[in-house]
Amino acid sequence: MTITPGNHLVNVIESVSVKDAKNANGKTKSKLIADCKAxxxxxxxxxxxxxxxxxxxxxxxxxxxxPPLYGPFAxxxxxxxxxxxxxxxxxxxxxxxxxxxxxxxxxxxxWLGIAYVIAQCAGSILGYGILMGVSPLDLVPNAVCxxxxxxxxxxxxxxxxxxxxxxxxxxxxxxVWDPANKASLESVSLKFGFTIAGLSIAGSELTGASMxxxxxxxxxxWTGAWSTHWVYWVGxxxxxxxxxxxxxxxxxxxxxxxxx
Numbered sequence: 001m002t003i004t005p006g007n008h009l010v011n012v013i014e015s016v017s018v019k020d021a022k023n024a025n026g027k028t029k030s031k032l033i034a035d036c037k038a039x040x041x042x043x044x045x046x047x048x049x050x051x052x053x054x055x056x057x058x059x060x061x062x063x064x065x066x067p068p069l070y071g072p073f074a075x076x077x078x079x080x081x082x083x084x085x086x087x088x089x090x091x092x093x094x095x096x097x098x099x100x101x102x103x104x105x106x107x108x109x110x111w112l113g114i115a116y117v118i119a120q121c122a123g124s125i126l127g128y129g130i131l132m133g134v135s136p137l138d139l140v141p142n143a144v145c146x147x148x149x150x151x152x153x154x155x156x157x158x159x160x161x162x163x164x165x166x167x168x169x170x171x172x173x174x175x176v177w178d179p180a181n182k183a184s185l186e187s188v189s190l191k192f193g194f195t196i197a198g199l200s201i202a203g204s205e206l207t208g209a210s211m212x213x214x215x216x217x218x219x220x221x222w223t224g225a226w227s228t229h230w231v232y233w234v235g236x237x238x239x240x241x242x243x244x245x246x247x248x249x250x251x252x253x254x255x256x257x258x259x260x
Contacts, residue, residue, distance in 0.1 A: 035112055035115070037089055037090075038089055038090035038091075038112070038116075039090070039112075039115045039116060039119045040119070041086040041089040041090035041092070042086075042090050042092075042093060042094065042116050042119040042120050042123065043119035043120070043122055043123040044086065044123065045082040045085070045086045045090070045092050045094050045123070046094045046095075046119070046120040046121075046123030046124050046127065046214055046215075047123035047124070047126050047127035047130075048078065048081075048082060048123075048127065049075070049078055049079065049082060049094050049123075049124075049127065049215060050123070050124045050127035050128050050131070050145075050214075050215060050218045050219070051127035051128070051130050051131050052074070052078045053071070053074050053075040053078050053145070053215070054127075054128060054131050054144065054145035054218075054219060055074075055131055055135075056070050056071055056073075056074030056075075057070070057071050057074075057144055057145040058131075058135055058137060058139065058144060058145075059137065059142075059144070068204065068205070069201065071145075071200065071204060072196075072197050072198075072200030072201045072204055072209070073197050075196055075197070075200055075215075076193045076194060076195075076196040076197025076198075076200065077193055077197070079094070079189075079192055079193050079196045080189045080190060080192065080193025080194075081189075081193075082094060083188060083189040083192050083193070084189040087188065087189065090116070091107075093116060093120070094120060094212070094214065094215075095120065095211070095212040095213075095214060095215070095236070095240075096116075096117040096120055096121070096212070096213045096214055096236070096237070097166050097169075097170065097211065097212060097213065097236035097237055097239065097240030097241075098169075098170060098173055098212075098240060099113050099116045099117055099120070100113065100117075100237060100240050100241060100244075101170045101173060101174070101240045101241065101243065101244035102173075102177075102244075104241060104244045104245055104248070105174065105177055105244050105248055106248075107177060117214070120214040121213075121214050121217055121218075123214070123218075124214040124215060124217050124218030125217065125218045125221050125222075126218075127218055128145070128218035128219050128221070128222050129218075129222060131145075132222055139219075139222070139223065140222065140223050140224070143219070143223040143224075143225040144219070144223075145219045146208075146216070146219040146220055146223055146225045147207060147208030147209075147210040147215075147216045147219075147232055148207075148208060148225070148228060149206070149207050149208075149228055149231060150205065150206050150207070153206060153207070155228070155231060158206070158207050158228070158231045158235070159231055159234055159235045159238075160235070161203055161206050161207045161235070162203075162207055162210060162211065162231060162232060162234075162235025162236055162239060163235045163236075163238045163239040163242070164239065165199050165202070165203045165207075165209055165211045165235075165239065166211040166212075166235060166236040166238075166239030166240050166243070167239035167240070167242055167243040168195075168199060168239075168243075169195060169196070169199060169211050169239075169240075170239065170240045170243040170244055171243050171247060172191065172192065172195055173244075174243065174244060174247035174248070174251075174252075175247075176188060178247070178251075178252055180252075196211075199211065207231070207232075207235075210232045210235075210236065211236055211239075212232075212236060213232055213233045213236055213237070216229060216232035217229075217232075
């Protein structure tokens with residue numbers, strides 16, 4: 001067979017096209033595997049958050065309720081552990097409000113964000129279910145570890161508290177995501193752990209300082225204390241969204257201008 005320059009060019013183009021297609025398929029497969037690992041990490045980390053955090057809320061012998069700082073410090077230290085253990089895999093959001101902020105920021109796709117939220121909710125439900133199985137006390141009558149607004153708060157006030165607490169938490173996430181801050185990311189797990197503890201101490205007596213719809217969902221599913229649960233979706237979602245958009249369109253641009 002005679003090889004003409006035209007035939008040779010066609011063969012080269014076909015060879016490059018096949019190679020590009022294989023590379024694209026390989027990248028797609030690798031991305032899918034990485035996303036699946038990340039979703040599993042979100043499920044596991046949220047399960048541990050609720051299981052271990054709510055374990056610290058199980059009343060001790062001799063106490064009708066836990067001492068007030070047990071819960072905030074427990075959740076703070078468990079967040080610290082989870083970020084250290086799973087942060088490099090999924091970001092260790094453990095929180096639909098944080099995931100929504102990441103989607104609005106542009107760090108992840110909408111579909112991956114939805115998968116994260118489903119995994120977080122499932123992990124929370126299973127985490128509290130496991131706690132019920134190993135607890136020596138029945139957690140249902142007193143709705144142990146459910147987040148409830150203070151009796152003297154209106155629902156609007158409760159939502160406002162959750163908005164502010166979640167916005168404060170998500171400002172820290174945005175600061176970590178900000179490229180201008182990439183040189184100051186040491187000890188991120190410590191920063192988040194102590195932030196969660198501090199915000200929980202500030203808001204626990206008012207709303208339980210959830211800042212996290214998934215964290216509130218697991219205990220409610222098992223105990224049936226649904227009456228004010230909507231507060232812990234509306235407040236964190238608004239707070240997480242406002243903080244992400246405000247930082248992205250106000251402070252992030254300023255950071256880039258300073259960098260330039």
